[in-house]
Amino acid sequence: MNYRQLALLAGLLLFAGAIAVATGTITMSLNEGLIILVGLVALAIGTRSLFRRRGARVSIDTPTPEQRAGVPAPGETISDAIGEFRSMTSEYSVGSRRIASGLRIAATAVLTRFGGHTRTEAEQTLDDGTWTDDTTAAKFLAPERHRERSLQDWLPNRLSRQESSFQSAVRHTTDAIANVGYNSGTLEDGDSDTDANSTSSLPTYSGRRAHAETASRTTTADVEGIETRDQRSTEYWTGIGVVALFAVGIGAVAEAPAVALAGVIGVGYAGFAHAFDPPELEIAVDRELSVDNPEPGDEVDVTVTITNESGRFVPDLRFIDGVPPGLAVTQGSSRLGTALRPQESVTLEYTVLVQRGTHEFDPALAIVRDLSRSREREYLVESESELVCEPVLRPVGTSVPLRSTAASFSGRLMTSDGGSGTTFHSVREYRPNDPLSRIDWNRHAKTGELATLEFHEERAARVVVLVDARKMSFLAPEPDATHAVDRSVGAAGRIAASLLAEGDTVGLAALGPVSRTGDAAADADPCWLAPASGRDHEVRLQDLLATHPQFDATRPESESRWLPQLRTLRRRLSAETQIIFLSPLCDTGSVTIARQLESRGHPVTVVSPDPTSEETTSQQLAAVARRVRRFDLQRIGIPVIDWPADESIDEVFARHAGGRQ
Incomplete structure (x- = not known):
């Protein structure tokens, strides 16, 4: 007792x-x-x-594993977005003018790239206020506009919770910067007042980091059997x-x-x-999946059977299944509340939407209360289950855009050397043993001389598909949308399938954390598959895309040291290898990667999934920074294929083949 x-x-x-x-x-x-x-x-x-x-x-806040783990959009705050432009120029300012000076840097960047100005001319137009038709934006970046705000300016807006004149000016300025290089802007002439009516079409001001609700897991710890995690009074x-x-x-x-x-x-x-304790939990959990090898986008039914193996009555059991963070529940519920008699079983059913990757179920969470609901125990229940979804290696509908090369290796690419092929190159003198099919019979009929036609030789490409899987690349326009890394991995499989089907040799590599928890020891083995061909190689590539931890669908907790990974990759690449680099281009690191590979003689083609949004001022500014990076790469000869979120990779390559960027 x-x-x-x-x-x-x-x-x-x-x-x-x-x-x-x-x-x-x-x-x-x-x-x-x-x-x-x-x-x-x-x-x-x-x-x-x-x-x-x-x-x-009265009760604990239970986790919400039913939703996929969310990722941020580029430009969470105005400071983050401005920091992207500062990193391009290595400029920094302190004090109350840091936002204004940062926007001036951003305006200079777009004017020198899309406005046709030199840096001196851009600075002069900013000083004069002639860089935009929006008078609010022009005054905000003019040197003489800055003054200390008085209490009379600040207090009314603060008390009424209205947008301040400073915030309105930031919105106007950001919109004007975003419209540089386009024929029309958001604001019409004369609509530069700072009241609510004139700014209703502009993105909202975002000064602080948003704390959006994201899915949480039951646990990330390893559990054996049934472990008691907590006991408390309600x-x-x-x-x-x-x-x-x-x-x-x-x-x-x-x-x-x-x-x-x-x-x-x-x-x-x-x-x-307060007389009794919650019963000791002794349950068995059996989980069954309706499909063993699903494809991305399939729905899988999950059936969980819970059996009370003890000889005691469980009056109040709350059960939450450990849905992997990369899956989303679309039908049913992954949680259950019930009472269980000894040896009684109950079944829980729900449906998940599957994305590519390896998805390990977390230990389930079970909460047991006594009859009076005054005390409860929290248990973690082990039930090992794994769902592997391999990306479909279906070739892209159009040819993969590769760059021409003059290297002397065997291959399919069009080179500057004459030989056999389909595109005319030149005419040379006839040589013994030249194929009859390559003799210029029209010239022979006119002049009686024999000549041999030369065509641009087509040689097989040696390509490495490189995926930017760094933490900075886990971005999406919406928290529950498919993030850029997931889109890149899916596209990598399809690009590789297209190249392999055309007889090219294809490899696979990635840059980014290997461990999701920041374990530095796990960063020793980044993904690397040397270029090769054949069915066995294709199976190996597909398996890496599905199971390698660098391609995990969940965002890593910390960034890895990706520069050593890049140096190792450069040493592995042979001289004739070209790179298809899949990256959202949302930080200067991605530009550094492309430039370093290009400078080492590896032709780089960037395929960039666009994760940007323009709902807030900071997101709009981050989208402008990404546009600047694309321009900088294209200016030095690196092709960049932009991939909007609402288009498939087939549509993007078809548009590129038609000459539209």
């Missing part, structure tokens, strides 16, 4: 005694002072219990105890036996609530 059961027994004896005294069965001689003292003590205990209940949790009955103690105290002080008796009954209920 534990202390709570002893307290229950004492409470029952006191309860019975109180009833006996109230009915006159037992006569007790108590003076008035003692009764008042008992009442005051009861009131003091009730008051203490009342303050203890403040902030008490404070569910504390309110009854407080009311009962107040009733006893008031009844004693006011000499009201009926009120005191009612309070004693409430104390009895509160004592019963």
Whole structure:
């Protein structure tokens, strides 16, 4: 018998005694002072219990594994977006003008690239205010506009929670910067006032980092069998105890036996609530999947059978299955509340939408309460299940855009050397043993001389598909949208399939963290598959895309040291290898990677999935920074194929083949 059961027994004896005294069965001689003292003590205990209940949790906040783990969009805050332009120029400023000076750097960047200005001319147009038709933006970046804001400017907006004139100016300036290089802007002439009507078409101002609700996991720890994680009181009955103690105290002080008796009954209920512990959990969890080898985008039915293997009744069981963070529940629910008799089983069914990758189910979370719901235990239940979804290696509908080369290796690429092929190169003198099919018979008919036609030789390409899987690349326009790394991995499989089908040799590599938890020791083996061909090589490539930890669909907790990975990759590449680099181009590191590979003689083609959004000012500015990076790469001869979020890779390559960027 534990202390709570002893307290229950004492409470029952006191309860019975109180009833006996109230009915006159037992006569007790108590003076008035003692009764008042008992009442005051009861009131003091009730008051203490009342303050203890403040902030008490009746139940825990359970995780939400039903949704995929979200990723941010580029430009979470205005400071982040401005920092992208500062990193391009290595400029930095401090003080209250850091946003204005950062926007001036951004304006200079777009004017020198898309406005046809030199840096000096761009600075002059900013000083003069002639760089835009928006007078608000022009004044904001002019040197003489800066002054200290008075309390009279700041206080009314602060009290009314309206947009300040500074925030409105930032919105106008960002929109004007984004419109440089385009024929039309968001604002019409004369619509540069800073009231709410003139800014309704502009993105919202974002000064602070948004704290969006994201899915949480049951646990990330390794669990063997059933482990107790926590035991706590829910404070569910504390309110009854407080009311009962107040009733006893008031009844004693006011000499009201009926009120005191009612309070004693409430104390009895509160004592019963603390008499028992939650039962020890002994359950077996069996999980079945309807499909063993799903394809990306398929729906898989999950059936979970929970069996009570103990000989005790479980009055209140809350079960939450450990859905992997890369899957989303589309039908049903992954949680269940029930009671289980000994050896009884219950079934939980739900459907998940599958994305490519290896998805390991987390340990399930089980919460057990006693009959009174006053105490609960939290358990982690092991149930190993793994769902592997391999990307489909389906060739792209159009040819993969590769760059021409003059290297002397065997291959399919069009080179500058004459030989056999399909595109005319030149005419040379006839040589013995030249094929008859290559003799220029038209010239022979006119002049009687034999000549041999030369064509651009087509040689097989040696290509490495490089995926930018760094933490900075896990970006998407919406938290629940497919992020850029996921799109890149899917495209990598299809690009490789197209090249292999055309007889090219293809390899696979990645840059980014190997471990999702920031374990530095795990960064020793980044993905690398040397260029080759054949069915066995294709199977190996498909397996790497599905199982290698660098291609995990969840965002890593920390960034890795990707520069050593890049140096290792450069040493592995042969001189004739060209690179198809899949990256969202949302930081200067991606530009550095492309430039370094290009400078080492490896022709680079960038395929860039666009993860940007323009819902807020900072996101709009981040989209402009990405456009600047694309321009900088194209200016030095590196092709960049932009891949909008609403288009497939087939549509993007078809548009590129038609000459539209």
